[in-house]
Amino acid sequence: MKKLLTAVLLLPFMANSQVQDDATMIKKLSDEILRNGRAHELLYQLTKQIGGRLAGSPQSYKAEEWGRITLEKMGADKVYLQECKVPRWVRGGKDEAIITAVDATKTSRGLDVLALGNSLGNGKPVEAEVIAIADFDELEKRKAEVKGKIVFYNAGFDPTNVKPFISYGQTGIYRRTGASRAAKYGAVGILIRSMTESVANDPHTGSMSYNDSFPKIPALAAGPRDADQLWDLSKRSSVKMAITTYGHFLPDTIGHNVIGELKGSEFPDRIITIGGHLDSWDVNEGAHDDGAGVVHTIEVMRALKAIGYKPRHTIRFVLFANEENGMRGGNKYAEEAKAKGEKHVFALESDEGGFTPRGFGVTADKAQLAKIRSWMPLLEPYGTGEISEGGGGADINPLNKTFGIPIAGFLPDPQRYFDIHHARSDVFENVNKRELLLGAVNMAGLIYLIDKYGL
Amino acid sequence: MKKLLTAVLLLPFMANSQVQDDATMIKKLSDEILRNGRAHELLYQLTKQIGGRLAGSPQSYKAEEWGRITLEKMGADKVYLQECKVPRWVRGGKDEAIITAVDATKTSRGLDVLALGNSLGNGKPVEAEVIAIADFDELEKRKAEVKGKIVFYNAGFDPTNVKPFISYGQTGIYRRTGASRAAKYGAVGILIRSMTESVANDPHTGSMSYNDSFPKIPALAAGPRDADQLWDLSKRSSVKMAITTYGHFLPDTIGHNVIGELKGSEFPDRIITIGGHLDSWDVNEGAHDDGAGVVHTIEVMRALKAIGYKPRHTIRFVLFANEENGMRGGNKYAEEAKAKGEKHVFALESDEGGFTPRGFGVTADKAQLAKIRSWMPLLEPYGTGEISEGGGGADINPLNKTFGIPIAGFLPDPQRYFDIHHARSDVFENVNKRELLLGAVNMAGLIYLIDKYGL
Numbered sequence: 001m002k003k004l005l006t007a008v009l010l011l012p013f014m015a016n017s018q019v020q021d022d023a024t025m026i027k028k029l030s031d032e033i034l035r036n037g038r039a040h041e042l043l044y045q046l047t048k049q050i051g052g053r054l055a056g057s058p059q060s061y062k063a064e065e066w067g068r069i070t071l072e073k074m075g076a077d078k079v080y081l082q083e084c085k086v087p088r089w090v091r092g093g094k095d096e097a098i099i100t101a102v103d104a105t106k107t108s109r110g111l112d113v114l115a116l117g118n119s120l121g122n123g124k125p126v127e128a129e130v131i132a133i134a135d136f137d138e139l140e141k142r143k144a145e146v147k148g149k150i151v152f153y154n155a156g157f158d159p160t161n162v163k164p165f166i167s168y169g170q171t172g173i174y175r176r177t178g179a180s181r182a183a184k185y186g187a188v189g190i191l192i193r194s195m196t197e198s199v200a201n202d203p204h205t206g207s208m209s210y211n212d213s214f215p216k217i218p219a220l221a222a223g224p225r226d227a228d229q230l231w232d233l234s235k236r237s238s239v240k241m242a243i244t245t246y247g248h249f250l251p252d253t254i255g256h257n258v259i260g261e262l263k264g265s266e267f268p269d270r271i272i273t274i275g276g277h278l279d280s281w282d283v284n285e286g287a288h289d290d291g292a293g294v295v296h297t298i299e300v301m302r303a304l305k306a307i308g309y310k311p312r313h314t315i316r317f318v319l320f321a322n323e324e325n326g327m328r329g330g331n332k333y334a335e336e337a338k339a340k341g342e343k344h345v346f347a348l349e350s351d352e353g354g355f356t357p358r359g360f361g362v363t364a365d366k367a368q369l370a371k372i373r374s375w376m377p378l379l380e381p382y383g384t385g386e387i388s389e390g391g392g393g394a395d396i397n398p399l400n401k402t403f404g405i406p407i408a409g410f411l412p413d414p415q416r417y418f419d420i421h422h423a424r425s426d427v428f429e430n431v432n433k434r435e436l437l438l439g440a441v442n443m444a445g446l447i448y449l450i451d452k453y454g455l
Numbered sequence: 456m457k458k459l460l461t462a463v464l465l466l467p468f469m470a471n472s473q474v475q476d477d478a479t480m481i482k483k484l485s486d487e488i489l490r491n492g493r494a495h496e497l498l499y500q501l502t503k504q505i506g507g508r509l510a511g512s513p514q515s516y517k518a519e520e521w522g523r524i525t526l527e528k529m530g531a532d533k534v535y536l537q538e539c540k541v542p543r544w545v546r547g548g549k550d551e552a553i554i555t556a557v558d559a560t561k562t563s564r565g566l567d568v569l570a571l572g573n574s575l576g577n578g579k580p581v582e583a584e585v586i587a588i589a590d591f592d593e594l595e596k597r598k599a600e601v602k603g604k605i606v607f608y609n610a611g612f613d614p615t616n617v618k619p620f621i622s623y624g625q626t627g628i629y630r631r632t633g634a635s636r637a638a639k640y641g642a643v644g645i646l647i648r649s650m651t652e653s654v655a656n657d658p659h660t661g662s663m664s665y666n667d668s669f670p671k672i673p674a675l676a677a678g679p680r681d682a683d684q685l686w687d688l689s690k691r692s693s694v695k696m697a698i699t700t701y702g703h704f705l706p707d708t709i710g711h712n713v714i715g716e717l718k719g720s721e722f723p724d725r726i727i728t729i730g731g732h733l734d735s736w737d738v739n740e741g742a743h744d745d746g747a748g749v750v751h752t753i754e755v756m757r758a759l760k761a762i763g764y765k766p767r768h769t770i771r772f773v774l775f776a777n778e779e780n781g782m783r784g785g786n787k788y789a790e791e792a793k794a795k796g797e798k799h800v801f802a803l804e805s806d807e808g809g810f811t812p813r814g815f816g817v818t819a820d821k822a823q824l825a826k827i828r829s830w831m832p833l834l835e836p837y838g839t840g841e842i843s844e845g846g847g848g849a850d851i852n853p854l855n856k857t858f859g860i861p862i863a864g865f866l867p868d869p870q871r872y873f874d875i876h877h878a879r880s881d882v883f884e885n886v887n888k889r890e891l892l893l894g895a896v897n898m899a900g901l902i903y904l905i906d907k908y909g910l
Contacts, residue, residue, distance in 0.1 A: 031615040040654070160486040162837055162893070199495070199888050356811070356868045382617055385840065413811045413868065415889045433654050434870045438617070 076260030092246030121245025147186030292354030330395030349393025357383035361391015364406030531715030547701030576700025602641030747809030785850030804848025816846015819861030
């Protein structure tokens with residue numbers, strides 16, 4: 001009741017009865033999801049019965065079929081697949097890195113490593129001396145020493161960043177571009193410190209790409225504890241490393257965005273999109289990344305139907321293809337929307353995990369932002385009070401670029417995300433049922449408000 | 456910077472330079488804790504090297520000694536023990552409950568159960584028919600049927616409560632008082648559904664007490680999946696149950712609050728208290744409950760010292776004894792404070808786990824509440840924006856009752872708390888390092904502001 005009063009005070013442009021109606025409707029959605037939510041059970045199916053589902057893999061097609069059937073079962077008015085070309089990268093074997101101290105001890109041991117996604121390897125060991133580098137500045141200073149060596153980038157997260165996504169923004173560049181920047185100076189391979197602050201030693205993979213001007217050298221990520229030890233060892237002794245990777249591309253193949261629709265009753269031609277991506281890395285179950293976003297999306301649709309809500313706009317529930325190593329699904333969705341002259345009004349993505357809700361990151365103009373902020377007292381009781389400026393999602397950013405429409409990303413609490421992000425530990429067991437369902441509650445609430453009031 | 460601007464706008468009674476100073480100081484505390492924090496490592500010691508530490512147990516004395524040494528090592532000006540009498544309940548054996556369907560199948564199986572804390576059992580099986588009861592209303596209606604039976608209370612959490620502590624408030628009464636309410640009508644034992652919404656089947660123990668007017672019958676908690684099955688089975692068939700528990704009290708013994716102090720530079724006689732409780736249930740490591748509160752408390756002290764902060768008030772860092780099954784530590788602390796004529800100004804407790812920070816629950820008058828709320832823009836960047844009215848902690852509530860002083864409880868996100876609360880799964884592995892450290896950051900920030908500005 002106190003929250004409602006706050007809502008009334010903060011929503012001066014809305015009549016009290018409207019605020020009451022909206023509060024009642026959002027409570028209905030919340031009760032439906034918390035009482036009868038299927039998201040957790042659907043996530044079990046996607047993670048345990050299908051598993052890792054990188055673009056073009058056999059599991060990716062199983063996931064598409066599962067998505068199609070599930071959207072139908074959960075009550076979409078219409079379900080269809082939207083074809084796109086996707087890359088087909090395969091890991092090809094068990095990635096290895098063995099380090100040997102070049103000192104009297106000759107200590108030798110294997111590190112826990114994963115080849116970076118899209119990196120290439122021919123299965124033959126590449127053996128060389130390690131040059132341990134803190135950051136690109138040091139690489140530039142020591143470029144004359146790099147030739148013939150394996151560059152070890154030990155760029156870790158800055159623990160004083162309260163928001164881990166800031167750390168990811170600062171260090172992700174080593175994963176994405178570190179190989180070619182080292183190859184430019186003659187390096188024969190790279191090993192990066194995994195993008196995480198986890199206390200565990202799991203290595204974290206993720207997308208990289210090569211600059212065609214330089215040799216395409218193998219690239220791996222080491223677990224953070226192994227990275228610590230290698231860093232310390234390299235300060236005491238020369239270190240040799242033998243790395244073996246098998247990554248390669250098969251020919252591009254076909255993937256699909258899986259799309260369910262609830263038809264708009266008033267504005268059937270004006271489209272609101274909500275989605276997550278169906279693909280995941282090969283080494284885990286893609287439970288938080290982005291199984292959570294997929295089942296959030298489906299749950300929002302199920303709940304809107306279950307409470308008998310008739311949307312004014314057409315709402316599209318999209319399970320995007322190939323976010324992880326190509327972004328082809330999101331790009332295709334915006335391209336087709338443009339080609340068909342569709343009218344899009346808003347898009348929301350969930351791709352930061354299934355953790356307890358905190359807010360939304362919104363890319364919109366000032367008036368739109370103010371409008372969304374004014375609704376927050378209605379969602380605060382369910383966890384999302386914070387609206388930060390900027391945000392969306394890799395799969396819906398193209399919609400914003402193409403149409404200039406406002407987009408938003410669901411922001412769950414980020415503290416545990418990089419413990420599991422692209423690591424073997426991104427499994428069903430690490431998703432909490434209530435946290436997952438509450439994400440869907442808040443997303444459903446925002447979609448309801450946007451559908452009702454527009455932006 | 457945007458947060459700072461907000462702070463400036465919302466703190467009209469403070470000069471901008473003050474707000475800047477405070478923001479800088481809190482950032483210093485945050486950087487110190489996130490970079491050099493010892494809370495996670497200390498929690499490892501308390502949980503893995505000592506373990507479960509119910510009042511009066513050998514581990515409880517190890518924990519006291521650890522607390523004393525740790526507070527000294529971490530830089531307290533003075534450390535001392537405050538003696539109190541504590542109850543000495545022991546589980547005494549492996550609790551059992553075996554159910555048998557009284558139908559053609561005669562299906563029989565054991566449930567995963569734990570005797571409730573303080574409950575009594577003599578190690579001999581008590582065998583009787585089960586009467587499955589939804590709530591106390593049903594108990595009253597069916598009281599004539601209860602005699603000679605084992606009452607199974609299936610009162611579960613209401614999943615539509617977004618805040619699980621509301622559900623705990625609604626159902627905790629079955630654990631605390633269900634045995635005597637059933638014994639009043641002749642029941643020979645009770646089994647409750649565990650106080651949790653977890654998808655796992657772990658049983659959750661916790662404190663109960665008997666009404667001396669009625670027989671002291673055995674009392675257990677079943678895992679929630681077992682409770683579901685027993686409920687369903689009891690609708691289809693008569694069910695017999697054999698329960699065996701061994702709980703008993705040894706004579707009251709001696710326990711201690713472990714207290715560290717930083718001496719106030721301006722008001723050495725005015726005391727701010729911050730604490731958590733050192734005891735835990737016997738069946739787990741007491742990692743969230745309340746190892747987290749203990750290491751939060753020590754970390755706040757360490758960080759204040761590490762950045763060279765000289766408190767104006769005397770700050771007491773208190774590791775309370777015997778919260779779980781007696782509250783003797785918290786009561787003793789307030790009693791002695793009164794007997795000695797101490798002047799207390801504020802107390803803060805952490806006893807809701809080591810999860811990501813959300814806010815504080817505050818029991819104070821309107822002006823004090825408004826003052827604390829006005830500081831929140833300074834803490835919001837670290838996770839705690841929410842100030843809810845009411846709150847404190849079992850160990851500091853007596854201070855509020857005795858002196859009428861304002862008290863507060865740290866509020867981490869509550870969604871995972873009842874998954875592990877009083878269950879075997881409350882172990883070190885289920886505490887996230889960053890979430891734990893951020894709790895200490897926000898507590899340190901609040902203590903700093905209260906020490907600087909008073910209430």
